[in-house]
Amino acid sequence: MRKFAILTNDLQFAAANKHEERKEQVAKFLPKQSEFLKKMREIGTQVIHLQLIVSEDDPRSQGIPNEQKFTKGSKGAQLLDEVLDKKDIVVEKPKDSGFFNTTLDDELKKLEITDVIITGMQTQICVQTTAADAYFRGYKVLVPSDGVVSTRPEDTKKALEWMAGYCAKIMTLDELYTFVKEELRK
């Protein structure tokens, strides 16, 4: 029997508010994503947020305000309220792939997950690397084309093509919801 989990990537204050272009894209993406997570939780799908946390001495943390930092406890590192639920699991990650030096694989194995639905931002970096890593680790990978976001939409388009070619099944959020619901009925 297939068992699904949703992974969100970097849905954090600093990433969502990096600059005006990013804010604009996130604003378009977020309501639908939030709605999708809510519906999926209702049918029993575990949501796991991958939260980028970098060390205080990381060059990316130097000389910038608290809301732009990804250090532990900073405002920038906080997950967005719109996507967070108390039943969700949060896995801290230091790099692009959600599996790199994290507990994600252990969490998924503990939950006996077979399929991961990979969402969030940015499509061509964290989503793409997490998708490849999940595929290498034997998970079936599903990516919603409207559940991922990049500053530049063309980066999302290219990354989706790459994932479709190498390691993932691409569907829309609505198609994915219907697909998972059907699978869970079996």
Place this chain on the structure above:
Amino acid sequence: MNAQSKLTKIILDHGTGGLLSQELVSSFITPIFKETYLGKMEDSAILNIDAKTIAMTTDSFVIDPIFFGNGNIGKVSVCGTVNDLAVSGAKPLYLTLAIVIEEGFLLDDLKKIVTSIAETAREAGVFIVAGDTKVVRKGEVDKIFINTSGVGVFEENATKFTMSSIKEGDDIIVTGQLGNHSIHILSMREGLGYESRVLSDCAPLNNMIVNIVEKFNSSIHYMRDLTRGGLGSALNEISEAIHKGIEVKLKDIPIQHETKMAADMLGVNPMYLANEGNLVIFCEPNITNEFLSELQKDKYSKNVKVIGKVKVTTENKVIGLDAQGNSSIIEHLYGQELPRLC
């Protein structure tokens, strides 16, 4: 108990030339080298060389990260220099080792790196004959930089592999899958997810080279270590130097599937990625089949492939032919494809 044994990290006094420096070298580093260390702690190493011709080379290693899945900066710093000597036809014999260490570097990490240098030197059959250790303040280097210089000897009547020996019609052979070192290092650095699927090819190739040179000698015309700039840069440099065209069948270039995935994802061409245990060899076509069989027996060249030919032309271009026979020019790499890989 000496002062050294109480410390866990490198401090600036390790580089002052005083007692602590002396202890670092004589009680910490050189005992790890065991029989691979021939130095006498004097201002220079005095060595007997029974050869009329020698090869010399030097290389500095600034790899990030310094530890990776199947090696570390120590292994790379021996392999890089040993391979540069061996591809010229020389027998690598002696290495010098200069280490610049950032204050605060863990002695345990230094031990791992020095151990790796010793193990690789042992495998390659080379000796560390002289060394230098400097310590700099935090931020003045990134953890540890290493330089190795090497001396190799040409035995009597040994073939010296230079580009001028390449002939029209030569087959072009690549001994391993391209780009794995670069993708592995980059994946370790950025957490891209490929690090356990794609391993570095870093290896000392001199024993493999000795074996093929013994068997095929002058039928081998030239070989080159495909480090920075990769195959694409090497072929362009060779084509320009010999004033001849080179034709490569793109489908025959050995590339691991996951490396291709990563390269496509990153928008880089595996043809230009750095390798640390991969050669391009130019040889007479009449030996190619036997040559491939021999190379396939070696663990460092089991993925060997013939990828192309030196063309009968004076137009010094490198042409790639796709599966349909369409041709494209493989350009010189402008700048650096990816930084700090070796």
